[in-house]
Amino acid sequence: MMDKRKHRNYLDSQLFFSCTSCHCHLLDQTSIMSRNFQGRNGPAYLVNKVINITVGTREERMLLTGIHTVADIICTQCHVKIGWKYLRALEEPQKYKEGKYIVEKSRVSKEFSWD
């Protein structure tokens, strides 16, 4: 069956973050592991779960903390780039980031749900 609701997936949470462009639900506040990361365009969150995204092509990228294999993540609904996913970190101290996501703070807005 087709989902007739406006957004593909919904977070069952009272405090979450949605895409700034299309308001698609992206992540639950409790998924945020760190608020002190650096994205491409400024401050970013390190997050362990993001929904309604498409993972792009994997590539090697030189980041502040060394070389990582990453893939951009794109909002499934409006195709805006919201950050990237860490696929592989070369250096041992960075390994905890594998499988996690960087979400640019400028791409998401905090929302409250009262129902």
Ligand SMILES: [Zn+2]
């Ligand atoms: Zn969007």
